[in-house]
Amino acid sequence: MARAVTSQRKTINTVIAWGVGLLIFFPILWTILTSFKTEAQAINDPPLFLFFDWTLENYSVVQERSDYMRFLWNSVIIAGGSTILGTIIAVPAAWSMAFVPSKRTKDILLWMLSTKMLPAVGVLYPIYLLFIQLGLLDTRIGLVIVLMLINLPIIVWMLYTYFKEIPGEILEAARMDGAGLRDEILYVLTPMAVPGIASTILLNLILAWNEAFWTLNLTAANAGPLTAFIASYSSPEGLFFAKLSAASTMAIAPILILGWFSQKQLVRGLTFGAVK
Amino acid sequence: MATQHSRSAARMMMAPAVILLLGWMLVPLTMTLYFSFKKYLPLRGDSLAGGLDWVGFDNYTRFVTSSSFWPSVQATLIIVGGVLVVTVVLGVLLAILLDQPMWGQGVVRILVIAPFFVMPTVSGLVWKNMFMDPVNGLFAHLWKFFGAAPLEWLSQASMQSIILIVSWQWLPFATLILLTAIQSLDSEQLEAAEMDGAPPLARFGFIILPHLSRAITIVILIQTIFLLSIFAEIFVTTAGAFGTKTLTYLIFQRVLESQNVGLGSAGGVYAIILANIVAIFLMRIVGKNLDA
Amino acid sequence: MGRIVLEKVTKSFGDVEVIPPLDLTIEDGEFAVFVGPSGCGKSTLLRLIAGLEDVTSGEIDIDGQDATEVPPAKRGLAMVFQSYALYPHMSVRKNIAFPLRMAKLDQAEQNRRVEQAAAVLNLTDYLDRRPGQLSGGQRQRVAIGRAIVREPAAFLFDEPLSNLDAALRVGMRLEISELHERLKTTMIYVTHDQVEAMTMADKIVVLRAGNIEQVGSPLELYRSPRNLFVAGFIGSPKMNFIEGGEAGTHGAHAIGVRPEHIAVSESDGPWSGVVGVSEHLGSDTFFHVHETGLAETITVRADGEVGFRHGDRIHMTPRADAIHKFDADGLRIA
Secondary structure (H helix, E strand, O other), X not given: OXXXXXXXXXXXXXXXXXXXXXXXHHHHHHHHHHOOOOHHHHOXXXXXXXXXXXXXXXXXXXXXXXXXXXXXXXXXXXHHHHHHHHHHHHHHHHHHHHHOOOOOHXXXXXXXXXXXXXXXXXXXHHHHHHHXXXXXXXXXXXXXXXXXXXXXXXXXXXXXXHHXXXXXXXXXHHHHOOOOHHHHHHHHXXXXXXXXXXXXXXXHHHHHHHOOOHHHHHOOOOOOOHHHHHHHHHOOOOOOHHHHHHHXXXXXXXXXXXXXXXXXXXXXXXXXXXXX | OOOHHHHHHHHHHHHHHHHHHHHHHHHHHHHHHHHHOEXXXXXHOOOOOOOOEEOOOHHHHHHHHOOOHHHHHHXXXXXXXXXXXXXXXXXXXXXXXXXXXXXXXXXXXXXXXXXHHOOHHHHHHHHHHHHOOOOOOHHHHHHXXXXXXXXXXXXXXXXXXXXXXXXXXXXXXXXXXXXXXXXXXXXXXXXXHHHOOOOHHHHHHHHHHHHHHHHHHHHHHHHHHHHHOOXXXXXXXXXXXXXXXXXXXXXXXXXXHOOOHHHHHHHHHHHHHHHHHHHHHHHHHHHHHHHO | OOOEEEEEEEEEEOOEEEEEEEEEEEOOOOEEEEEOOOOOOHHHHHHHHHOOOOOOEEEEEEOOEEOOOOOHHHOXXXXXXXXXXXXXXXXXXXXXXXXXXXXXXXXXXXXXXXXXXHHXXXXXXXXXXXXXXXXXHHHHHHHHHHHHOOOXXXXXXXXXXXXXXXXHHHHHHHHHHHHHHHHOOEEEEEEOOHHHHHHHOOEEEEEEOOEEEEEEOHHHHHHOOOEHHHHHHOOOOOOEEEEOHHHHXXXXXXEEEOHHHEEEEXXXXXXXXXXXXXXXXXXXXXEEEEOOOOOOOEEEEEEOOOOOOOOOEEEEEEOHHHOEEEXXXXXXXX
């Protein structure tokens, strides 16, 4: 039983927690605010918080100048494509490991996990070379494949832990109720597995969207996603804080929103089911 | 009921994932191993077609004896260790804070988690320019406000800056996992300790912390794996200058910037061995969890 | 119709034989209870009948048909699981209708049967809720509803009441007994609780380590348990067992007397001892008597008004016709 908490204590908790929360969130908030300033206001001394002339100018400048839409589209294709492809390959694998386990299932799962721990830099040149040979360098399909492969272990693991949670008795109940294999999969298993599959997809979209080793090293002008687009701001020219902020806001906004939906799954996915 | 039929079907269903990952692991790994024993400088005319000279363990010794090796190991350890200390300590405190009753808990939680969803290049550049810029950054304004001379963050305090940026990104991860672990603590255990006369600090030390030990271990192991290979944060801020050249970054420079593939590959093998040492511990924990 | 016959059925998991060759007949309309301590194989036996496990050897007949190789879906049996195994993503209505949908009944008939089952089980108000919104007892009813709508040849219950609290358990026990009275369908019920077995069963099957120790009506088992195990398992509080000299005078290796078959008195009786703990239930009082020289503790039942206290020395008289005699192998001596 939770005990009654005095409202005084609750107030103190609230004040401290909100203070800390806003402090941690501040860099994001500041980026969003700066994106609505003019370049001159962005470097004003003292800094301007809320009282400035709000403008959308930076957003239009960023979009026109750097072909933002193509980078965005690349991000969507690469993150979405690798996630979908990975899920299609992982669902049957996780399915069979969860429902028809054999003595080697555990070893296979752990081995898959171990491939995730291979440091990317250790295989950078071979991949680079293979990409040149196969004509995949700076192509979206190349990155879809690589990101699919690096996230496949996580997808399999997440799905496996979700499928594992479907109690065997329910499947047996369906069998007793006269369901054949097809009915069992269609009416009982799939509806129960869909939430898990959805969370898996969500988390992997986030991971793929933010991946910044292979996307930086294997792309140039053609297939670069938003990570590469933002990196191009690392060599500044003139006043650019507001434009950097606008570009950053656009790059992180979609994933911030997706991320808020996936908080719970985040823990499970990133700890390979070791913490739920 | 697993019949012979369903077993072979299961094998078929697993095959694509297994084959793909097997290829993904073996092919590049074999190539890296192969290159690490060769002299391979593509810019000086070495090519696979022309045949590469076998140099034995030369690359391995040269990588270790080069003047940048030990500094890079040191930089790696300081960054990984620093970030781990900051995120675990603050993560435990934040998790306990977020577990307290308050108004707007859900919103605070979202605020705290948000940095994790920011792509590494964005957080690197935002911190570098809008906070750490010695003229226009917020820190410079803050320093001036208190009458101090602004710092050249990324050159004068480069390691601290990198640790700050990376910790900011990983703090949400540690907090979220530790919070999940705290919430799984049976409140009756704490009440029992209270009845047994344990003051708050003792309850933290004897009940909460031991309960969190497994989660903390997992946080440390997983973060170590990811932190050993941080790249983008350094790429967009210092580009490896001012003592922030980690092992990962050093290998990247050897391979792609100076195109000394043999030397870089030897470095890559070291990195793989290092990561695997950490990985073995992590896999033990995860593997145990599988049996439960 | 639901006559179920098991012939020389065995089950092994790997090298471990959990059910040695076993023969059993459950008559049509009978309420049979499999009872035994945990790990005795009772649930495995039920799952063999359900078809959820394959028999290693032997034959299972349902209504005279060999059903050994028939998949569970086609055996015409319904099962209520310990965890209820409700489909979490379906409403109560859909849960109950699921077997009918699988049997491809038309919608009107499905609705009619679901409504009827819901009325019987007091679920009418909950038909549109999800299982997650129901209490334990209501979930149990939904599981039963799902079993009855398809009018099966027999019902199988796998410890269905073990997740309910004590008060609900008594209520549901009565409801299931009433259901059996009304439907007259064969029911096989697995439990580790001998009270459930005694109160509900037409026929009790006592199992230990996969072996049938005894089959019979509750009273048969109570009156003439075939061995020490059954004698000790059936009845509450447990039968008192006495070995040694006292047993010898009855020509047995051990004798057993139930607490309710021992009379107590302040001064008269062949046995005597010192009262330890006494449990007052109102209608009855149980005395745990020590220092009898017969066994460590002898439990006796007395009228609720009998007022011995801790430390009193009392005398006891076993009812002569209720002394159970067992030989050195633990088997009953007729």
